Amino acid sequence: MAEEIIINVSTRESRVAVVEQGLLQEIFIERSHTRGTVGNIYKGKVVRILPGMQSAFVAIGQARAAFMHITDLIDSHAVQPGHNGSEERYPPISSVLRDGQELLVQVAKEPIGTKGARITSSISLASRYLVYLPESTHVGISQRIEDEEERGRLRDLLASVENERGDGFIVRTASEGVSADEILKDAYLLRSRWDVIRNESRTATPETLVYEDLPLTLRVMRDIINVQTGTILIDDRATFTALERFLSDFIPDKVSSLQMATGDVALFDAHNLEDQIEAALDRNVPLKSGGYLVFDQTEAMTTIDVNTGAFIGRRDLEDTIYRTNLEAAAAIPRQLRLRNMGGIVIIDFIDMINEEHKRQVLRSLEKGQQTDRVKWNITEISDLGLVEMTRKRTHQSLLKMICEPCAICDGRGFVKTAESVCLEIFREIQRKARDLRDGCLIMAAQPVVDRLLDEDSACLEALSSALGATITFQVETSYSQEQFDVVIPSNGNG
Numbered sequence: 001m002a003e004e005i006i007i008n009v010s011t012r013e014s015r016v017a018v019v020e021q022g023l024l025q026e027i028f029i030e031r032s033h034t035r036g037t038v039g040n041i042y043k044g045k046v047v048r049i050l051p052g053m054q055s056a057f058v059a060i061g062q063a064r065a066a067f068m069h070i071t072d073l074i075d076s077h078a079v080q081p082g083h084n085g086s087e088e089r090y091p092p093i094s095s096v097l098r099d100g101q102e103l104l105v106q107v108a109k110e111p112i113g114t115k116g117a118r119i120t121s122s123i124s125l126a127s128r129y130l131v132y133l134p135e136s137t138h139v140g141i142s143q144r145i146e147d148e149e150e151r152g153r154l155r156d157l158l159a160s161v162e163n164e165r166g167d168g169f170i171v172r173t174a175s176e177g178v179s180a181d182e183i184l185k186d187a188y189l190l191r192s193r194w195d196v197i198r199n200e201s202r203t204a205t206p207e208t209l210v211y212e213d214l215p216l217t218l219r220v221m222r223d224i225i226n227v228q229t230g231t232i233l234i235d236d237r238a239t240f241t242a243l244e245r246f247l248s249d250f251i252p253d254k255v256s257s258l259q260m261a262t263g264d265v266a267l268f269d270a271h272n273l274e275d276q277i278e279a280a281l282d283r284n285v286p287l288k289s290g291g292y293l294v295f296d297q298t299e300a301m302t303t304i305d306v307n308t309g310a311f312i313g314r315r316d317l318e319d320t321i322y323r324t325n326l327e328a329a330a331a332i333p334r335q336l337r338l339r340n341m342g343g344i345v346i347i348d349f350i351d352m353i354n355e356e357h358k359r360q361v362l363r364s365l366e367k368g369q370q371t372d373r374v375k376w377n378i379t380e381i382s383d384l385g386l387v388e389m390t391r392k393r394t395h396q397s398l399l400k401m402i403c404e405p406c407a408i409c410d411g412r413g414f415v416k417t418a419e420s421v422c423l424e425i426f427r428e429i430q431r432k433a434r435d436l437r438d439g440c441l442i443m444a445a446q447p448v449v450d451r452l453l454d455e456d457s458a459c460l461e462a463l464s465s466a467l468g469a470t471i472t473f474q475v476e477t478s479y480s481q482e483q484f485d486v487v488i489p490s491n492g493n494g
Contacts, residue, residue: 002020002021002228002229002230003018003019003020003025003226003228003229003230004018004019004020004229004230004231004232004233005017005018005019005220005224005225005229005231005232005233006019006233006234006267006268006271006273007217007220007232007233007234007235007236007239007243008234008235008236008266008267008268009217009234009235009236009239010236011032012031012032012033013029013030013031013032014029014030014031014215014216014217014239015027015028015029015030015268016028016029016216016217016220017268017271017273018224019271019273022271022272023276023334024273024276024277024280024338025334025337025338026337026338026340027273027277027280027338027340027398028216028220029216029398029401029402030215030216035215036110036213036216036395037062037107037110037111037117038107038108038109038110038213038394038395039106039107039126039213040106040107040209040211040212040213041104041105041106041123041197041201041209041210041211042060042061042104042105042106042107042119042207042208042209042210043060043102043103043104043105043201043204043205043206043207043208043210044058044059044060044066044102044103044104044105044119044206044207045058045059045100045101045102045206045207046058046059046097046098046099046100046101046102046103047059047065047099048065048099049093049094049097049098049099050093051092051093051094053069054069054070054090054092054093055067055068055069055070055093056068056093056097057116058103058105058119059206059207060105060107060117060119060207061207061208061209062111062116062117063111064111064115064116064117065116066105066107066116066117066118066119067115067116067117067118067119068105068118068119068120068121070090070091070093070096071090072108072118072119072120072121072122073093073096073097073120073121074090074091074096102206103121104121104123104197104198104201104210105119105120105121106119106120106121106122106123106124107119108120108394109393109394109395110394110395110396112393112395112396112400113299113400121135122135122136123135123194123197124170125190125193125194125197126172126222126223127186127189127190127222127250128172128174128186128222128250128251129171129172129174129175129178129182129183129186130169130170130171130172130175130183130186130187130190131169131170131172132167132168132169132187132190132191132194133167133168133169133170134167134168134191134194134198135167136167136168137166137167137168138168138170139155139158139159139168139169139170140169140170140171141154141155141158141170141171142170142171142172142173142175144173145171145173145175145176147176150176150177154171154175154176154183157180157183157184158171161183161184161187165191167191169187171183173226174225174226193211197210197211217234217239217242217243218242218243218246221243221246221247221250221251221254222250223373224373225251225254229254229257230257231257231259232254232257232258232259233259233261233267234258234259234260234261234267235260235261235266235267237260240258240260243258244258277398277402280335280338280339280398281398281399281402281403283295283296285331285335286309287309287324287327287328287331288327289323289324289327290308290309291306291307291308291309291324291327291328292307292309293305293306293307293328293331293332293335294307295335295339295341297341297397297399297400300343300344301343301344301345301346302341302343302344302345302346303345303346303347303348304328304332304335304345304346304347304348305348306324306325306328306347306348306349306350307324307350308320308321308324308350318352318353318354318357321350321351321352321357322352322354322357322360322361324350325349325350325352325357325361326360326361326364328347328349329349329361329362329364329365329368330364330365330368332347332365332368333365333368333369333371333372334368336372336391337372337374338398339397339398339399340395340396340397340398340401341391341393341397342374342391342392342393342394342397343390343391343393344388344389344390345388345389345390345391346386346387346388347365347386347387347389348385348386349361349381349385349386349387350385351384351385352381352385358381361381362378362380362381362387365378365387366378369389372391374391374392374394375391375392376389376390376391376392377389377390408480408481408482415480415481415482416481416482418447418448418450418451418481419451419455419456421444421448421481421482421484422448422451422452422456424484425442425444425448425452425484425486426459426460426463428484428486429442429463429467429471429486430463432486432488433467435488436467436468436469436488437469438469438488438489439469439470439471439472439489440469440470440471440472440486440487440488440489441472441473441474441486441487441489442471442472442473442474442484442485442486442487443473443474443476443479443484443485443486443487444473444474444475444476444479444483444484444485445475445476445477445479445480445481445483445484446475446477447481448481448484449473449474449475452473453473
């Protein structure tokens with residue numbers, strides 16, 4: 001299916017949208033003051049070792065020290081098996097690192113929430129056709145290249161390149177059908193780049209950037225463009241020129257796809273993308289049948305609940321459930337990509353009895369995930385109708401990128417009812433009963449005051465009589481529904 005890449009560039013932000021038939025599939029956002037760091041290489045300094053967690057914190061010049069686990073330090077292919085012959089056993093991290101040690105590290109995952117960046121000492125450099133692994137002997141070919149004859153050709157080509165220095169490479173999907181000269185050119189380019197990085201790292205001071213990956217717009221050209229990419233539309237002349245130069249050098253067959261946007265309407269508005277981005281922030285996602293999905297993000301995982309909603313089906317309950325689940329399974333992969341949700345994902349499908357229906361739903365989910373550029377894994381449907389899956393998370397989700405926790409509910413998603421707040425006010429008045437000789441003033445939001453004067457007026461009158469104090473009210477328009485003050489007038493003595 002043909003893809004469009006639509007790029008909007010402003011002074012403070014770059015946005016790249018991947019669109020199929022007018023439908024937004026993925027959105028990438030990079031802001032000038034918080035540029036992405038994944039792929040950047042730093043000269044780090046170990047500031048703390050945690051033996052009990054087999055981990056360390058490494059200062060790389062960011063606000064928070066980066067996190068590194070023992071698995072980020074040691075090539076998994078070189079790990080010795082445990083005593084039982086199956087478990088991998090890593091050496092104590094204190095035998096590999098020491099406080100104050102300097103080492104070259106690469107950011108594998110952006111800082112998310114309160115956590116610092118995740119880093120690795122296994123450096124990799126990406127080009128259009130290859131990923132170079134200078135410190136590893138691992139050789140691999142993208143699993144998306146399925147033709148065995150082509151895999152053999154690429155494997156033989158890679159062997160001739162790899163034998164020269166004993167380093168490692170991974171062949172990317174874009175290499176399929178590409179000439180040997182083009183792939184060899186990329187290999188030598190990556191090796192030259194690594195030589196420069198290694199030489200600069202020797203004289204660099206700790207906690208400094210040694211190599212910065214490409215900006216968002218150029219990364220998209222390198223990593224996302226494929227044979228399905230039809231049009232690349234951009235609204236900034238300077239960026240257009242930079243992309244044109246990049247494509248001419250590395251992907252000349254796509255130069256003709258690059259177009260400068262014209263017209264008075266903003267580019268994302270003209271393609272109805274702003275509304276689609278806004279919809280991707282909603283908790284509920286409607287399905288065409290009348291059913292809907294509910295997305296909830298927590299610190300540890302994302303849960304997706306499937307509901308029939310207004311869909312009543314045409315035959316029987318089992319068929320209605322099956323069709324709803326099937327539609328949900330087809331919609332979820334796009335939503336995961338669009339919302340950039342990663343980590344653990346739990347999908348709560350509606351319970352199905354028919355085993356063939358379960359297989360069809362799972363197959364539909366897996367088929368949709370095939371187009372995902374991010375590494376993922378899906379389990380079988382459990383007896384409770386749950387599917388557990390993982391999706392590699394390297395950046396913040398769209399929700400975390402664009403939004404922040406609500407200042408009123410502090411991220412709970414709920415506020416106390418006016419009734420609950422009124423009861424809290426009554427309790428506060430009772431706590432201050434000894435000081436209420438001259439009465440008190442209740443300052444609260446409009447809904448709370450309305451309830452005190454209406455539904456709770458009898459309770460308030462009884463409380464006032466019992467305390468022998470006059471209670472007055474004042475609406476504070478700046479207060480949230482949960483805010484209130486019980487003010488006791490000064491008695492003039494102090």
